[in-house]
Amino acid sequence: MGSSRRIFLKTAAILGGGALVAEAKSKSLKAAATNEGHSFEMPRGMTLLNIRLDGEYRLGVKTSDGVLDVKRAAAHFKMPAPTTMDDLLQNGKGGLLKKLVDAAAKADSKNFTLAEDRVEYGPVVMTPEKIIMMGFNYKRHAAETHTPIPPNPVLFNKFNNALNRHNGVIQLPRDVATKFDYEVELVIVFGREAHNVSEQDALEYVAGYCTGNDFSARDLQTLTSQYMIGKTCDGFAPIGPYFVSADLVGDPNNLRLETRVNGEQRQDWNTNDMIFNCRQLISFASKVMTIKPGDILFTGTPQGVIVGMPKDKQVWLKPGDRIACSIDKLGELKFTLA
Numbered sequence: 001m002g003s004s005r006r007i008f009l010k011t012a013a014i015l016g017g018g019a020l021v022a023e024a025k026s027k028s029l030k031a032a033a034t035n036e037g038h039s040f041e042m043p044r045g046m047t048l049l050n051i052r053l054d055g056e057y058r059l060g061v062k063t064s065d066g067v068l069d070v071k072r073a074a075a076h077f078k079m080p081a082p083t084t085m086d087d088l089l090q091n092g093k094g095g096l097l098k099k100l101v102d103a104a105a106k107a108d109s110k111n112f113t114l115a116e117d118r119v120e121y122g123p124v125v126m127t128p129e130k131i132i133m134m135g136f137n138y139k140r141h142a143a144e145t146h147t148p149i150p151p152n153p154v155l156f157n158k159f160n161n162a163l164n165r166h167n168g169v170i171q172l173p174r175d176v177a178t179k180f181d182y183e184v185e186l187v188i189v190f191g192r193e194a195h196n197v198s199e200q201d202a203l204e205y206v207a208g209y210c211t212g213n214d215f216s217a218r219d220l221q222t223l224t225s226q227y228m229i230g231k232t233c234d235g236f237a238p239i240g241p242y243f244v245s246a247d248l249v250g251d252p253n254n255l256r257l258e259t260r261v262n263g264e265q266r267q268d269w270n271t272n273d274m275i276f277n278c279r280q281l282i283s284f285a286s287k288v289m290t291i292k293p294g295d296i297l298f299t300g301t302p303q304g305v306i307v308g309m310p311k312d313k314q315v316w317l318k319p320g321d322r323i324a325c326s327i328d329k330l331g332e333l334k335f336t337l338a
Contacts, residue, residue, distance in 0.1 A: 016086055042094045046098075046246075049119070059084055125294055145307060169337070187212035206282070249330070257270070260324045
């Protein structure tokens with residue numbers, strides 16, 4: 001493992017030759033105004049969600065009174081504010097949103113607040129430029145799948161067609177696959193453009209986090225040497241129910257992850273056991289691609305997946321199964337299979 005980590009660090013150093021210049025440029029952007037005339041700010045001190053209302057997805061803020069409908073509140077107060085999660089993240093409208101939330105907190109909010117049990121959720125983000133995936137990032141998961149500990153982060157991808165929501169449904173593509181599996185994962189949501197960033201500064205680019213599931217068709221995943229076709233079928237990336245801003249989460253590498261299938265516990269571990277922690281993943285990925293605000297990064301799953309069980313105990317997921325995944329501070333993501 002010592003030599004593997006040295007390979008990783010050496011690779012990162014080679015790729016990161018322009019890191020100091022990029023860091024200086026990024027920090028100068030922190031106070032810069034956008035083309036829309038407001039300072040670019042990430043959301044802070046907030047728990048957010050995408051809600052479907054009046055035939056569209058729009059931004060919601062979880063409050064003690066319920067879910068604040070940002071679009072309706074902005075119209076009521078005649079204040080500029082992001083009305084979608086993508087607008088918030090991609091255009092740095094965290095400051096505008098805070099002003100609106102503060103105004104709503106001082107007013108009678110019943111005209112623009114919804115009871116959460118009546119909300120239809122959407123995926124936490126809708127149009128990321130990139131969905132970056134990390135494979136084999138927990139030692140015991142690598143061991144259960146008989147995979148050597150990777151010397152460098154194993155990155156692959158999903159596409160936006162895979163995005164799904166809390167209380168959503170995954171239509172299993174049973175014409176092409178039969179071995180369906182779950183993978184609870186911490187998902188990083190970016191709020192700043194990241195290119196050649198250092199491990200030390202990596203978390204400064206994170207807007208927040210959410211619970212995700214890297215749903216997989218194992219027979220498609222192993223059909224070729226590439227994972228993608230087993231990972232990016234329609235609906236195979238449920239995320240939610242909430243986006244929780246980074247300041248409310250604290251250390252992302254000290255969070256409990258769990259998965260339950262039809263109420264039975266299957267996964268129960270902690271993000272402190274990652275092979276490559278969140279800082280290392282962000283830094284490494286940013287050295288091979290420019291990460292944009294609104295992009296998301298799945299950070300890997302711990303042991304307990306079906307593919308890691310003895311073959312005589314592998315009972316693959318089927319229509320009607322109910323999956324529930326939870327991560328400390330981020331809420332429980334639920335979905336069903338059809």
